[in-house]
Structures are given as structure tokens and as C-alpha cells.
Amino acid sequence: MAEKGIIFSAAMVVALLAGRKTQTRRLIKLPKEFSRPDMGGWEATATGGEGVFTIAKGKRLPVPERAAIWNQTTGTTIGMPYAVGDKLYVRETxxxxxxxxxxxxxxxxxxxxxxxxxxxxxxxxxxxxxxxxxxxxxxxxxxxxxxxxxxxxxxxxxxxxPAIHAPRSTSRLWLAVTDVRVQRLQECSEADAKAEGIEGFACIGGQAWRDYSGGPGFNMTDPRTPARRSYSTLWDSLHTAEGARWQDNPWIVAVSFDVHRGNIDAETANG
Structure with missing residues (x-):
């Protein structure tokens, strides 16, 4: 089990506080030397093992029992920085x-x-x-x-x-990780999209979901617009680089969690 910080935007912190958000998807940044098209495909694996190295460190470090991504051509395995049982303290502005x-x-x-x-x-x-x-x-x-x-x-x-500089002592929320999946972005289901905390409201004929690409408004032209489509606009509002957009269908790590209010250190002291 590890304890580490995780950054959220103001909109997603609001979703956490409101109880709408129980999942987050994070882009897997593949090392440049292994990301060329001619290096062959990648596939998800449930656990790591000897020789697995984290992306953040950029060097080989054993990461047992963690979801990972494996390259068929090179045999390279990259462990994810999250695992079931981890505690993540929320960093926000x-x-x-x-x-x-x-x-x-x-x-x-x-x-x-x-x-x-x-x-x-x-x-x-x-x-x-x-x-x-x-x-x-x-x-x-x-x-x-x-x-x-x-x-x-x-x-x-x-x-x-800024959230990236917010110290641990300022955290008022922490997340208990319950599930970690390595997948392609477009594998996000309708239920997953709703769990990402997107905003929506019931209206005549169905549900209207927020269009994050066009400002704060909701998409009222088609009240049947699925949550997954709304989430794709949220993703693209945060990821604009080629290879990272929804249409590019990049590899991501999907993290599910339970939300806890309070500072993580206070929880540890009381536990």
C-alpha cells in the first residue's frame, strides 16, 4: 500500500465533494523509445513482476502486484503507479x-x-x-x-x-483505491463516464449532459446524448496533444476509489 498525492481540477473536486466522482482516468505516457509505431503493440497485464519499472522514475524498479502494460515486440513491461489499497490525497488549488x-x-x-x-x-x-x-x-x-x-x-x-504545489497538509479529501484497470481510452463505458463525475440533469425525454468543449452550457439539442460523449469532451478539454486525444484512443489507467473527507494524516493518526 502506498500514500501519494493526485491532482484534480476545481470542477472535478466539486464532483468529488458532491459524490458524483468515483473514477479517474490518467494518460499513460509511454517512453519515447517504445512509443514508435514500428515497436509493435501493447497489451494490458494484470500484475507486474521483476524488471517492471515505473514511468515516473524512468528506471527499472520492481513493482509487484500492480496492473501493467506490456510490449509484445520488446518484452518491456511498465507498472502502473496505482494499486488496490493505495491512499491518494487530493491536491487542489x-x-x-x-x-x-x-x-x-x-x-x-x-x-x-x-x-x-x-x-x-x-x-x-x-x-x-x-x-x-x-x-x-x-x-x-x-x-x-x-x-x-x-x-x-x-x-x-x-x-x-496551484494544485501541483499544494502540500499534503492542505488536503481535505483522500481516496481509497478499490480497482485499477489498464485499457484504451474508448473502452470507457456509459457507467464509467458517469462515475467520472460529469455534470448532467434530467429533462423531458431523457438526460442532458454537459458539453465541456463549449463552455459551461449543457447539450440540450439532444437530451439523449450519452454520458460517454460528454466525458469525451471533458477529456479533450484537458488533453489536446496529438496522440492523447479521445479520437487517438490512447492507453490509460482507470482508477476506481472510495472518497473520504478529511486530511489523510489525520485519518492515519486516528486509525
């Missing part, structure tokens, strides 16, 4: 704030009113026990305290820290 009451808290982009990015007064933000972890972000360009200029209940608000 956040900042440190202090309210006029003197309470230090973390504030998150995902739960600020998405129609008004200047909105500050968001209730029930977690206490910032590790506030100092964010105070060093942007040092040299701004003071430790970046005082808010808006008329609200904040004494100060620090700079927004």
Missing part, C-alpha cells in the same frame, strides 16, 4: 487565509462561488493546522502575508497555490 476572528484556515478555489472569483466569504473551510506550509509559496515576490483588499471577513489572504 488553495491558499492560506486568516479571518477577522483570528482563525487560520485553508481556502479552496473549487468551493468559492465559481460565478464570482472574487467571492471570499465561504463558510466551513478547514482549519489550517499546517498554514506555514503555504507561507513559503512565492517568497521573494510577495510578503508572507498578502493582505486582502476586498471588504469581507478576512484579515488577510495569501497567494493562490
Amino acid at each position: 488553495c491558499r492560506a487565509i486568516e479571518r477577522k476572528s483570528g482563525q487560520d484556515q485553508f481556502q479552496y478555489r473549487a468551493t468559492i462561488d465559481r460565478e464570482d472569483e472574487d467571492a471570499e466569504n465561504v463558510p466551513n473551510e478547514p482549519d489550517a493546522g499546517g498554514w506555514g506550509d503555504l507561507s513559503i509559496y512565492g517568497r521573494g515576490k510577495r510578503d508572507r502575508k498578502n493582505f486582502a483588499t476586498c471588504d469581507d471577513d478576512l484579515t488577510f489572504a495569501g497567494p493562490w497555490v
Whole structure:
């Protein structure tokens, strides 16, 4: 079992909080020397073994009992960075704030009113026990305290820290991995697409799903538009490079999980 961070966009954090999202798909970045068309096909394998190496490290490291992808031509096996039983703490865009009451808290982009990015007064933000972890972000360009200029209940608000730089202490959600599959992107089923957390609502004649390629609107021209089609627009909004798009049908790792609220370290301490 491993504990590691995983980045989510604000929209997907909202889906996690709402209970809509229980799966995520991540692109498998094949090493350049093994990704040429003449290198032969790849196929999924259930587990790794001796000689398996992780993509992230770029060198051979044993990865037993992990889903993997295998190259028929070279015999190269690449283990996935996720396994059943792993705990993933969610990394999202956040900042440190202090309210006029003197309470230090973390504030998150995902739960600020998405129609008004200047909105500050968001209730029930977690206490910032590790506030100092964010105070060093942007040092040299701004003071430790970046005082808010808006008329609200904040004494100060620090700079927004991108999800990729969000430390473990800021995580308010963690995911318990229940299943890991290696597959081609277009193997995503209708049920899988819904589990990815896409937005939809019931309407006359069926269900309307969000079209992520055209802004925040929903596709109302055909209320029977399947969730899978909606998810394909979400994927393409995040993956624009050739070879990574929905139409390219790349290899991905599909991770299923149970969502838990709270900081992962607090859970470990209580467990």
C-alpha cells in the first residue's frame, strides 16, 4: 500500500465533494523509445513482476502486484503507479487565509462561488493546522502575508497555490483505491463516464449532459446524448496533444476509489 498525492481540477473536486466522482482516468505516457509505431503493440497485464519499472522514475524498479502494460515486440513491461489499497490525497488549488476572528484556515478555489472569483466569504473551510506550509509559496515576490483588499471577513489572504504545489497538509479529501484497470481510452463505458463525475440533469425525454468543449452550457439539442460523449469532451478539454486525444484512443489507467473527507494524516493518526 502506498500514500501519494493526485491532482484534480476545481470542477472535478466539486464532483468529488458532491459524490458524483468515483473514477479517474490518467494518460499513460509511454517512453519515447517504445512509443514508435514500428515497436509493435501493447497489451494490458494484470500484475507486474521483476524488471517492471515505473514511468515516473524512468528506471527499472520492481513493482509487484500492480496492473501493467506490456510490449509484445520488446518484452518491456511498465507498472502502473496505482494499486488496490493505495491512499491518494487530493491536491487542489488553495491558499492560506486568516479571518477577522483570528482563525487560520485553508481556502479552496473549487468551493468559492465559481460565478464570482472574487467571492471570499465561504463558510466551513478547514482549519489550517499546517498554514506555514503555504507561507513559503512565492517568497521573494510577495510578503508572507498578502493582505486582502476586498471588504469581507478576512484579515488577510495569501497567494493562490496551484494544485501541483499544494502540500499534503492542505488536503481535505483522500481516496481509497478499490480497482485499477489498464485499457484504451474508448473502452470507457456509459457507467464509467458517469462515475467520472460529469455534470448532467434530467429533462423531458431523457438526460442532458454537459458539453465541456463549449463552455459551461449543457447539450440540450439532444437530451439523449450519452454520458460517454460528454466525458469525451471533458477529456479533450484537458488533453489536446496529438496522440492523447479521445479520437487517438490512447492507453490509460482507470482508477476506481472510495472518497473520504478529511486530511489523510489525520485519518492515519486516528486509525
